Amino acid sequence: xxxxxxxxxxxxxxxxxxxxxxxxxxxxxxxxxxxxxxxxxxxxxxxxxxxxxxxxxxxxxxxxxxxxxxxxxxxxxxxxxxxxxxxxxxxxxxxxxxxxxxxxxxxxxxxxxxxxxxxxxxxxxxxxxxxxxxxxxxxxxxxxxxxxxxxxxxxxxxxxxxxxxxxxxxxxxxxxxxxxxxxxxxxxxxxxxxxxxxxxxxxxxxxxxxxxxxxxxxxxxxxxxxxxxxxxxxxxxxxxxxxxxxxxxxxxxxxxxxxxxxxxxxxxxxxxxxxxxxxxxxxxxxxxxxxxxxxxxxxxxxxxxxxxxxxxxxxxxxxxxxxxxxxxxxxxxxxxxxxxxxxxxxxxxxxxxxxxxxxxxxxxxxxxxxxxxxxxxxxxxxxxxxxxxxxxxxxxxxxxxxxxxxxxxxxxxxxxxxxxxxxxxxxxxxxxxxxxxxxxxxxxxxxxxxxxxxxxxxxxxxxxxxxxxxxxxxxxxxxxxxxxxxxxxxxxxxxxxxxxxxxxxxxxxxxxxxxxxxxxxxxxxxxxxxxxxxxxxxxxxxxxxxxxxxxxxxxxxxxxx
Numbered sequence: 001x002x003x004x005x006x007x008x009x010x011x012x013x014x015x016x017x018x019x020x021x022x023x024x025x026x027x028x029x030x031x032x033x034x035x036x037x038x039x040x041x042x043x044x045x046x047x048x049x050x051x052x053x054x055x056x057x058x059x060x061x062x063x064x065x066x067x068x069x070x071x072x073x074x075x076x077x078x079x080x081x082x083x084x085x086x087x088x089x090x091x092x093x094x095x096x097x098x099x100x101x102x103x104x105x106x107x108x109x110x111x112x113x114x115x116x117x118x119x120x121x122x123x124x125x126x127x128x129x130x131x132x133x134x135x136x137x138x139x140x141x142x143x144x145x146x147x148x149x150x151x152x153x154x155x156x157x158x159x160x161x162x163x164x165x166x167x168x169x170x171x172x173x174x175x176x177x178x179x180x181x182x183x184x185x186x187x188x189x190x191x192x193x194x195x196x197x198x199x200x201x202x203x204x205x206x207x208x209x210x211x212x213x214x215x216x217x218x219x220x221x222x223x224x225x226x227x228x229x230x231x232x233x234x235x236x237x238x239x240x241x242x243x244x245x246x247x248x249x250x251x252x253x254x255x256x257x258x259x260x261x262x263x264x265x266x267x268x269x270x271x272x273x274x275x276x277x278x279x280x281x282x283x284x285x286x287x288x289x290x291x292x293x294x295x296x297x298x299x300x301x302x303x304x305x306x307x308x309x310x311x312x313x314x315x316x317x318x319x320x321x322x323x324x325x326x327x328x329x330x331x332x333x334x335x336x337x338x339x340x341x342x343x344x345x346x347x348x349x350x351x352x353x354x355x356x357x358x359x360x361x362x363x364x365x366x367x368x369x370x371x372x373x374x375x376x377x378x379x380x381x382x383x384x385x386x387x388x389x390x391x392x393x394x395x396x397x398x399x400x401x402x403x404x405x406x407x408x409x410x411x412x413x414x415x416x417x418x419x420x421x422x423x424x425x426x427x428x429x430x431x432x433x434x435x436x437x438x439x440x441x442x443x444x445x446x447x448x449x450x451x452x453x454x455x456x457x458x459x460x461x462x463x464x465x466x467x468x469x470x471x472x473x474x475x476x477x478x479x480x481x482x483x484x485x486x487x488x489x490x491x492x493x494x495x496x497x498x499x500x501x502x503x504x505x506x507x508x509x510x511x512x513x514x515x516x517x518x519x520x521x522x523x524x525x526x527x528x529x530x531x532x533x534x535x536x537x538x539x540x541x542x543x544x545x546x547x548x549x550x551x552x553x554x555x556x557x558x559x560x561x
Contacts, residue, residue, distance in 0.1 A: 024164045026139060029171060030331035032160030033178035033295075035145065036323060038365035039154075044144040046155050048132050052142075054176040055299055056104060056125040057335045059169075060094040069093075070345040074504045076511060076560055082500030084347035087121065087306065094342075096123050100170040107167045111137045120307040131155070134177060138162065145180070154292055156180065172338075173331040179293035181228050182321040183364040186266045187356065187405045189460055189472035197395045198471055199461045201244045201277035204482055207396060207457065208278070209551040210489065212247055216281045217495035221253070222488040223285040223312035224275060224481065227297050227319050230265035232272055232286060233466070240273045240464040248281030256304070257288030267318060269463050270473060271481045275316050278485030278550075282492065285312050294319070295328035295336075298377065302339035305348070313491050313501045316484035317352045317383075318477035320375035322360040322408060324368040327376065333414060340382035344504035349491075351484040352378040353476035354385040354452035354544075358406015358524035359439070359532025372410045372444045372532065374451045374541075379412040381419040382504050384487075385451035386480040387543045388458025389519055401522025401535055401542045402458050404474045408451070409524055409533065409541035415449035421507045425539035426450045432536060439531045453506060455519060455543040456482045486550055490557045502557065509545060513538070515553045516546035 035041070060066075073080045085093075101122060108116055108127070116127040131142050140157035147153075157177045205212055226232075238250035252272070272286065287304070289297035305311040321327045328336070340350055355375030357363050363373065378385035387407035389399040401407050418426060430446055456479035462471040491501045502508065509515070524542045525532030533541045 024166060026162040027165050027168050028160040028162055029168055029174060030160060030329045033158055033329045034325050035158055036180050036325070036327065036365055038148050038183060039145045039180055040148060041143050042146045042153065044153065046131065046142045046144055048130070050155065051128045051130050052134050052177055053126065053128050054134065054174060055296070056171060057173045057175065057299070058096040058100055058104065058123045059172045060096060060123060060338065062094055063338060066094050066345070067341060070341055074344060075507050081561060082347070082503070084500055084503060085345045087346065090342060090345060091121055095121060096170065104167060104170055107164065113137070119303060124303055138174065138177060140177060154180070173335040175299045175332055175335070176293065176296045179295035179328065181292045182294045182319065182327060184228060184267065186270070186477060187474035189404060189474065197391065197460050199457050199459070199478070201246050203395060204277055204457060208486065208548050210278050210486060211550065211554065212278070212280050214280070214489065214492065215496055217492050219495050220282045220488065220492050221285060221310060221312040222275060222279055222282050222484065223287060223315045224271040225287040225289070225301050225315060225317050226265070226268045226271065227289050227294060228292065229290045230268035231260040231263050231288065232268045233261055233264040236264055236269055236464045236467065237272055239467065241276070243464060243469070246276050248276065249283070252286050253283035254285045255288065256285060257290070259286070259288055264465055266463070266465065266470070266473065267477055269465050270461065270477055271316055271318055273463055274461065274478065275481035275485045275488070278482055279488040282488050294321070295332050298336050299332065302336055302343065305343055306339060311348065313347065314349045314351065314484050314488045316481045317350065318475070318480050320353060320355050320378050322355045322357040322363040322368070322373045322375045323365065324371045324373045324413070326414060333376070336377060337380050337382065340380050344382045347501040347503040349487050349502055349505055350383045351480055351487060352383045352385055353408070353480040354378045354387045355408025356405045356475050357408055358526040358529045360408065360410055361529040361531055370443055371413065372439060374410040374412055375408045376414060379415050379449045379451050381415060381449055381506065384453050384505055384509070385544070386476055386483050387452035387455035388474070388476045388479045389455050389543055389547055390457060390459040392521060398521065399457070399517065399519050399547055401519065401524060402474065403522070403526065404459050406524040406526035406529060406532070407455065407458070407542050408476060409544070411445045411450050411541065412448035413445050416445065416447065418447050418449060419506070421510045422450055422539070425510055425513070425545070429536060429539055437534060439533070443531065450541055452544040453509060454483060454516060454545050455479060455547050457547070483548065486548055486553070489550070490553060493554055493557055499560070508556070512553070512556050513545045515549055515556055517549060518546045519543040
């Protein structure tokens with residue numbers, strides 16, 4: 001759990017914004033969040049007896065230099081490769097000055113916040129605030145919103161947060177007042193029976209040449225992160241190990257959060273069972289963030305990881321959104337991206353699904369206004385985005401891009417600067433792509449972060465769910481834990497030789513494209529999308545560099561210093 005240092009701030013007056021009273025100029029923290037298309041405001045009065053949990057994230061110092069340092073240490077060609085930072089070293093370089101923390105704490109006290117808690121790294125402040133106080137402190141208005149399909153309701157404040165100018169210069173983001181859940185859907189082929197093609201651990205291990213019986217480092221650790229009420233049943237996992245010959249200990253090492261053991265989710269069960277399929281006996285930590293605010297939960301999860309002494313070296317995440325209107329505003333995205341970068345600087349790999357809405361002309365909540373939109377947060381340059389494939393014929397051999405759904409991919413509108421590690425691969429793709437097949441120029445951003453980076457099989461998986469086989473599951477939620485498990489095994493090779501973990505692997509994999517099976521068949525213009533991208537030789541925005549050949553990747557990481 002997150003270690004925190006309690007700080008009690010006395011109630012100094014009425015819950016009024018002192019800055020407004022004193023005439024200090026109020027400034028917008030960012031452009032503000034917006035309402036997803038599948039939610040609408042309803043005429044239901046807000047209960048002002050309620051409260052909201054807020055996190056204030058302070059701006060860190062020297063982040064441009066820190067980014068350069070992490071980039072350098074993630075570069076296999078650098079003499080500094082793998083020389084990861086400790087959290088203490090990171091704090092020395094980037095933590096907010098005590099004077100900045102003091103200004104923000106004094107402002108909170110003056111505006112009527114009774115008690116707050118300062119995070120272990122002294123760059124976050126969490127608090128529970130009455131709704132009326134939050135409205136006045138942040139210059140927001142809370143309203144009631146309803147999800148169109150499910151009729152679930154939430155109370156949220158949309159629009160820009162405003163802070164006194166003297167405070168805003170120290171604040172990166174304020175999270176918790178405005179976020180919505182993302183739309184989730186796991187694809188299932190209802191025709192998938194025992195006589196149908198089924199992807200099992202044996203199929204995956206054979207296809208990708210995974211050495212599953214290799215020694216395991218006692219220092220290695222992997223993890224999955226689950227959101228929005230996805231829980232796990234331990235007996236399902238153990239039955240899966242027995243049924244499908246998965247080697248190792250089926251017991252989850254540690255659960256961070258509160259699990260509901262008798263309410264297993266398809267998503268969470270898939271993640272746990274299939275990260276194990278390619279990672280053997282490496283212990284697994286399981287993170288649960290069940291809230292209805294994806295942005296807040298992503299912030300909490302990444303902050304939690306940074307507060308732990310040993311949070312796991314590989315984290316698999318099967319969640320994201322392909323919305324042109326971002327699910328989180330820019331200040332929150334920057335905070336989460338900075339957390340990803342900091343985790344990378346500690347030698348941690350974040351593996352994230354690239355999305356199931358193909359080219360993103362349409363997302364799960366509707367039309368993206370003529371734009372092709374990849375998935376966030378997989379578009380972070382500090383994450384490795386995983387697309388999905390299937391066997392073109394039978395249960396082995398050549399793979400193509402999935403057809404049950406679209407393998408999410410394209411060019412980011414948020415990460416507007418394309419990372420150096422992929423510029424050559426993307427330039428080659430665009431140069432060789434048939435001009436007549438290009439989507440309309442206004443629909444994509446060729447200079448943005450390009451995803452996915454890699455792919456793996458993503459159709460017709462079989463789980464054990466509620467004690468029974470559950471076949472026909474599809475999604476990048478399948479391919480992501482499988483690839484994360486392989487990265488975990490690659491870390492074993494390193495750790496057993498006394499070497500550093502891999503950290504952010506993006507530079508490594510783009511330098512070693514020959515370690516992947518190139519996928520040249522298929523498209524992500526899958527219905528309802530009518531435009532998108534086609535697979536091509538080399539990297540493409542459907543399946544990335546292709547699917548992994550574990551034996552070749554193992555040789556690469558073994559040769560690294």
